Amino acid sequence: MAEEEFGKAVRRWRDRVAPEAAGLPAGGQRRAAGLRREELGLLAGISADYVTRLEQGRASHPSAQVVEALARALRLSRTERAHLFRLAGLAEPGPETVPTQITPSVRRMLDRLTGTPVAVYDATWTLLLANPAYTALMGDPAGWGDNHRNGVWRTFLGPGSRVRHTQRSRRDLEAAQVSDLRATAARYPSDPRLRQLIAELRAGSERFAELWESGSIGRHVAARKTIDHPRVGPVTLDCDILTVAGGDLRVMVYTAEPGTEDADRLSLVTALSTPSLVG
Structure with a gap:
């Protein structure tokens, strides 16, 4: 259940990111409302197949590094980033860890x-x-x-x-x-x-x-x-x-x-x- 909710959140936030906002070309016919899976994978440094498995709830326990990379690629707010960590079953990095969030x-x-x-x-x-x-x-x-x-x-x-x-x-x-x-x-x-x-x-x-x-x-x-x-x-x-x-x-x-x-x-x-x- 947690994996499904994580995947739904990633898909929902992926759909709202305009390609041009992420520095990607927006031309041509696009089935995706926002970023394609391969584009999200490129921005996050993970494979498109792994993005697919995450969104479909078939990949469990993503690492903190993967969640952080997805949060950056999806341009999440601080509150949304914290929510994504909770959905992954991870504690959000606190003040004792090196900051990686890009403002x-x-x-x-x-x-x-x-x-x-x-x-x-x-x-x-x-x-x-x-x-x-x-x-x-x-x-x-x-x-x-x-x-x-x-x-x-x-x-x-x-x-x-x-x-x-x-x-x-x-x-x-x-x-x-x-x-x-x-x-x-x-x-x-x-x-x-x-x-x-x-x-x-x-x-x-x-x-x-x-x-x-x-x-x-x-x-x-x-x-x-x-x-x-x-x-x-x-x-x-x-x-x-x-x-x-x-x-x-x-x-x-x-x-x-x-x-x-x-x-x-x-x-x-x-x-x-x-x-x-x-x-």
């Missing part, structure tokens, strides 16, 4: 910055939402698992990113990420997802463990970064990181100086993008 104002910002690569991360540096320009620049994260969506994990244990690093910039990035994660752990000591991430990093990376134990201090600052794009070539951009007051979100924004060759290359990159927010 309507941040969504509107991404909707308007169509030609600017922008991504939203939580305080653990897990990617929550990226606009089409960002996915075109840095790669499409739609099929990434939980670990691959975390920037710290990718730096120390994963494949890294398209950003080109010198030895010094790499060490500065590592120190900044570990310092930031340590501060996050101090604010949210009871968050189980954060504790698991730190344990995996300490066990899997000697470099992370060394920085963690040393108490090293670093911080993210505005910087110029060169991104090696597979189709356009190297693009050097300014990278700024903004913090959302009250939500503990990090908004990463890449821009190019107008009139430069890098601005032209960035325009080529954004022309390759597909019109959908990835969350």
Whole structure:
């Protein structure tokens, strides 16, 4: 019964989300009143088949990560998000856990910055939402698992990113990420997802463990970064990181100086993008 009610709620909220509001093309004949199942799956980072099984009540016990991703993709209010967690038989994440809810104002910002690569991360540096320009620049994260969506994990244990690093910039990035994660752990000591991430990093990376134990201090600052794009070539951009007051979100924004060759290359990159927010 609970599974059926969860599925009905997802279907009802899916029907009310206009495709264009989610950054998707609205043209052509559409049987769905709002988002198609495959579109919801794309935005939430899950398969269309899993969306179908959830809506039909054939999938039980969705994880907190799946429920949170659905809430973001469906653009639920705080009250609706809490209700979806209850229907899933889960406790809504409280103040002791890292916030992952994206406010309507941040969504509107991404909707308007169509030609600017922008991504939203939580305080653990897990990617929550990226606009089409960002996915075109840095790669499409739609099929990434939980670990691959975390920037710290990718730096120390994963494949890294398209950003080109010198030895010094790499060490500065590592120190900044570990310092930031340590501060996050101090604010949210009871968050189980954060504790698991730190344990995996300490066990899997000697470099992370060394920085963690040393108490090293670093911080993210505005910087110029060169991104090696597979189709356009190297693009050097300014990278700024903004913090959302009250939500503990990090908004990463890449821009190019107008009139430069890098601005032209960035325009080529954004022309390759597909019109959908990835969350």
